[in-house]
Amino acid sequence: MENAKHAFWQAFFVTMLFFLAGLVLGVYLEQLRGDSLSVLSYNSEVSLYDSFALGKLLETNLTSCENLKKTSIIFADKIYGEARELERFDEKNKLTDSMKAIHRKYDLLRTLLWMNIIEMKEKCGQINTVVYLYVYDTDDIKIKSEQTVWERVLSDLKEEEGDNLILIPIAADQEINSLDYLASFYGVKEFPAVIINEKNIFYEQKSADELMTFLK
Amino acid sequence: MLEFLTFVYLIYTFIALYFLSLFALVFIQNRKEIFTNPQSGKKYSLSIVVPCYNEEESIEGTIKSILDSGYEGLEKIFVVDDCSTDKSYSIIKSLEKKYPKLVALKTEKNTGNAGGAKNYGARFVKTELIGFVDADSYPGKHAISSMTGFFDDPEIGAVTTRILVRKRDNFLRKMQAIEYKVIAFTRKLLEFLDSIYVTPGPLVIYRRSAFVKIGGFDAKNMTEDIEATWHLIHDGYKIKMSFVSESMTVAPNTLGKWFKQRIRWNIGGYQTILKYKKFFLRKGMLGFFILPFFSISLVLGVFGLGILGYRFFRRFLIYYLSTRDSIAAQTAILTMQDINLNPSVLNFLGAVAFVIGLMFIFFALKFVNKHLGEKENFFSVIFYSFVYILLRPIVIIVSLYKFLTGKYSWR
Numbered sequence: 001m002e003n004a005k006h007a008f009w010q011a012f013f014v015t016m017l018f019f020l021a022g023l024v025l026g027v028y029l030e031q032l033r034g035d036s037l038s039v040l041s042y043n044s045e046v047s048l049y050d051s052f053a054l055g056k057l058l059e060t061n062l063t064s065c066e067n068l069k070k071t072s073i074i075f076a077d078k079i080y081g082e083a084r085e086l087e088r089f090d091e092k093n094k095l096t097d098s099m100k101a102i103h104r105k106y107d108l109l110r111t112l113l114w115m116n117i118i119e120m121k122e123k124c125g126q127i128n129t130v131v132y133l134y135v136y137d138t139d140d141i142k143i144k145s146e147q148t149v150w151e152r153v154l155s156d157l158k159e160e161e162g163d164n165l166i167l168i169p170i171a172a173d174q175e176i177n178s179l180d181y182l183a184s185f186y187g188v189k190e191f192p193a194v195i196i197n198e199k200n201i202f203y204e205q206k207s208a209d210e211l212m213t214f215l216k
Numbered sequence: 217m218l219e220f221l222t223f224v225y226l227i228y229t230f231i232a233l234y235f236l237s238l239f240a241l242v243f244i245q246n247r248k249e250i251f252t253n254p255q256s257g258k259k260y261s262l263s264i265v266v267p268c269y270n271e272e273e274s275i276e277g278t279i280k281s282i283l284d285s286g287y288e289g290l291e292k293i294f295v296v297d298d299c300s301t302d303k304s305y306s307i308i309k310s311l312e313k314k315y316p317k318l319v320a321l322k323t324e325k326n327t328g329n330a331g332g333a334k335n336y337g338a339r340f341v342k343t344e345l346i347g348f349v350d351a352d353s354y355p356g357k358h359a360i361s362s363m364t365g366f367f368d369d370p371e372i373g374a375v376t377t378r379i380l381v382r383k384r385d386n387f388l389r390k391m392q393a394i395e396y397k398v399i400a401f402t403r404k405l406l407e408f409l410d411s412i413y414v415t416p417g418p419l420v421i422y423r424r425s426a427f428v429k430i431g432g433f434d435a436k437n438m439t440e441d442i443e444a445t446w447h448l449i450h451d452g453y454k455i456k457m458s459f460v461s462e463s464m465t466v467a468p469n470t471l472g473k474w475f476k477q478r479i480r481w482n483i484g485g486y487q488t489i490l491k492y493k494k495f496f497l498r499k500g501m502l503g504f505f506i507l508p509f510f511s512i513s514l515v516l517g518v519f520g521l522g523i524l525g526y527r528f529f530r531r532f533l534i535y536y537l538s539t540r541d542s543i544a545a546q547t548a549i550l551t552m553q554d555i556n557l558n559p560s561v562l563n564f565l566g567a568v569a570f571v572i573g574l575m576f577i578f579f580a581l582k583f584v585n586k587h588l589g590e591k592e593n594f595f596s597v598i599f600y601s602f603v604y605i606l607l608r609p610i611v612i613i614v615s616l617y618k619f620l621t622g623k624y625s626w627r
Contacts, residue, residue: 007245007409008505011238018237019230022568026561141530145537152547207546 027096033089034098040082041105047075048109051116055123065124072117072127076166079110080158083169103136103171110170111179117166118198128165128215130154131195133183136171147192149205154194156208165215224523225562228516232569235509236576239405246408250459251587256365262421263292264347265337267330271351272302274466276311278351279318287360289343294319295351296337299326304351328625330417331433331440338432346424352466353418354382359461363421366456373426373453374445376403376415378584382464388474390596391604392467394581401580404459412455413506414442419463426453437491438624439484446492449502460587475611482615483624485514514612521609574601 051071057063083106089099117129132154134147151169158167170179172191186198194202196214264282268275275295282293295318297305308320323336334348345367349355355377363375378400381393406412415422420441430447433440445455468474489511495503496511542549577600581592618624 007238007241011234011241014237014241015230015234018233018568019565022561022565026564029561141533141537145534145541148534148538149541149545149547152542152551153545155551156547205541205545209546 030096031098034096034102037082037086037089037099037102040085041102041109044075044079044082044106044109047078048112048116051075051113055116055120065120068120068124069127072113072120073163073166076113076117076168079106079113080167080169082106083110104174104176107136107171107174107179108176110168111176111182114168114170114182115178117168126197126216128161129195129197130157130165130167130211131198132167132169132192133172133179133188133195134169134192135173137173143192146205150192150194153206153208153211157211160208160212161215221523221527222562224519225566228520229562229565229569231512231516232573236569236572238409239402239576242405242408246405249408250404253362253458253460254365254368256368258368259289260345260364260367261291261343262287262289262345262347262360262364263294263341263343264290264349265334265341266293266295266349266351267298267333267337268295268300268304268308268351269298269326269330269333270300270302270304272300272304272307274352275304275307278349278354279311279315281354281356282349282360283315283317284357285355285360286358287364289345289364290317290360291343292319292341293317294321294337294340296333297322298330298333298336299323327435329435329438329440331435331437334440335432335435338427341424344424345421346427347419347421348417349419349463350417350465353379353463354465355419355463356461359419359458359463360421362458362461363419363456366458367421367423369454371452371454372423372456373448373451374415374420374422375456375458376412376420377458378404378462379416379418380462380464380588381467383466383469386469387596388471389467389469390593391600392474394577394592394597394600395604396467397584398577398580400459400462401584404457407455407457409505410449410454410501411505411509412457413445413449413510414439415445415455417441418465422448423453426451434491437484437487438480439488442484443488443491446488446502446506449506450492450495450499475614478608478611479615479618479624482514482612483619485510486616486619489514514616517609517612518616521613577601 051068054063054068054071086099086103086106114129114131117127121127121129132150134150135143138144154167154169158165172179172183172188172193183193186195186201188195188201190203192203194206194211196202196211197216200214202211266275266278266282271278279293279295282290293315295308297308297320299322305320305322308318312318312320319340321337321340323333327333327336330350338346345364347360359377363377366372366375379396380400381389381396384390384393403412403414422444426448427444430444430451432444434443434447437443448455468477489507492502492507496507497503539549578597581597585592615624
């Protein structure tokens with residue numbers, strides 16, 4: 001009986017040891033993922049400032065609209081690729097909230113990009129933009145499945161249009177005031193929503209071909 | 217903040233790792249004792265009661281195997297026919313002449329359960345020890361004599377042995393054969409924790425005074441052998457297990473019969489938990505380990521299946537809706553983005569717990585088989601570990617429903 005009691009405690013300590021080691025390792029791995037994405041987000045931030053700087057240069061006629069458009073497209077594609085990478089890791093981080101914070105930062109960067117492009121459009125004329133406002137933190141099956149289809153359709157659209165289109169997916173439920181303001185300014189009533197050139201807003205599923213007819 | 221399901225997952229992993237660590241430690245600390253049986257200079261007088269209901273095909277084999285077991289203190293074998301509808305009773309009567317130690321008994325009316333027939337037979341027993349053997353079970357050579365030595369310790373109330381599957385002529389029986397071996401190994405480890413929670417019907421010997429003290433079997437219980445064991449532990453007795461011998465039993469050969477048997481076992485488990493619930497976290501090993509261990513294994517099974525079902529249903533629904541809408545939107549129904557091969561820390565912890573569990577099964581089988589001189593088919597063990605075990609939560613849920621609605625009977 002005494003031995004039995006010892007075995008219970010010993011097993012508890014052995015389990016705690018393994019379990020805590022597993023948890024610490026898990027948290028460490030999640031932090032590593034977060035760190036690698038932090039570096040990406042830092043680079044994206046620099047790229048964004050670069051595109052802001054180009055916008056300023058445009059005012060002094062030291063660069064052309066073509067250059068600014070090109071830079072914006074490259075940056076948008078970069079940030080879009082990183083966003084997809086982030087999504088892949090995001091749902092796998094179970095122990096820490098590090099990814100959520102990075103995600104929010106990316107959403108802010110993307111909002112800034114959108115604002116920058118709106119400003120650029122005024123100076124340089126039309127560039128096709130598709131802003132996809134989705135819900136990040138949801139358990140709603142209908143919304144999740146709708147968003148899955150939107151992601152596939154918009155991916156097709158981007159593939160089809162290439163550099164003729166800037167695709168900016170932004171999570172709309174991240175408490176980013178500037179984004180909330182923009183969404184409300186353009187009359188977005190619910191999410192997920194797709195905004196083409198700040199004019200056409202879609203809530204119902206459309207095919208890539210149907211969306212293409214709204215591009216310039 | 218951890219999500220609820222993540223939290224549940226962590227608790228599951230912790231509990232699984234805890235029990236695996238516990239069994240590993242108990243094995244390491246007691247490995248030299250596993251095959252050790254106390255030898256007694258005393259020859260205890262023993263009578264065996266065999267409850268019988270429609271066992272015309274197996275009953276003679278059972279009687280013969282009890283006699284062939286070769287225990288010199290065996291005085292009587294009381295075979296209790298519980299008003300069988302086949303020729304069981306006439307066969308038993310005719311065997312009385314052939315085997316002088318055999319006494320044929322018949323209940324006045326069908327008791328409806330094994331406990332009733334066992335209690336009926338127990339009334340005729342006057343020996344120091346009383347044993348029970350199911351009518352479809354076959355104690356091995358020296359099985360009984362390997363068990364009686366434990367009774368030198370006055371604290372011992374009952375002794376059980378390894379229960380193994382006799383005929384392994386189809387896949388289901390092969391699965392059960394693996395299961396019984398793993399259970400036998402685990403039960404022996406539980407003995408070192410004074411926590412054997414069942415003394416199964418294929419062969420058990422009780423100290424008669426202890427058996428009388430607990431008032432015999434609870435005939436209303438669907439698993440009278442579990443209830444009797446808990447009752448003995450509650451009354452301060454210890455349960456031992458002989459690991460050097462076995463009793464072979466006939467396992468169900470169809471899924472329907474198997475399912476019915478497991479439903480009965482689980483309902484009996486629920487009945488016993490309810491009966492002893494007031495001792496939860498009280499009263500020695502019964503309240504501090506057996507009750508929580510037994511209850512947790514049932515609750516975790518049900519809850520785990522519920523979560524698994526919920527997650528599967530959710531994923532299926534999302535997949536169905538997104539596929540339907542993807543077709544309507546003329547886009548791909550599966551993309552590389554959907555195939556996410558990044559494991560989470562929970563996947564790692566789950567995999568570690570599962571691998572250790574798998575290692576435990578393989579080790580238990582290797583350990584038992586080494587003594588039996590048998591070998592296990594690798595793929596059967598894999599199937600057992602990945603598929604057969606998953607049937608348990610389903611049985612638990614169905615039996616819980618039947619238990620709550622009162623839709624059950626022994627036969």
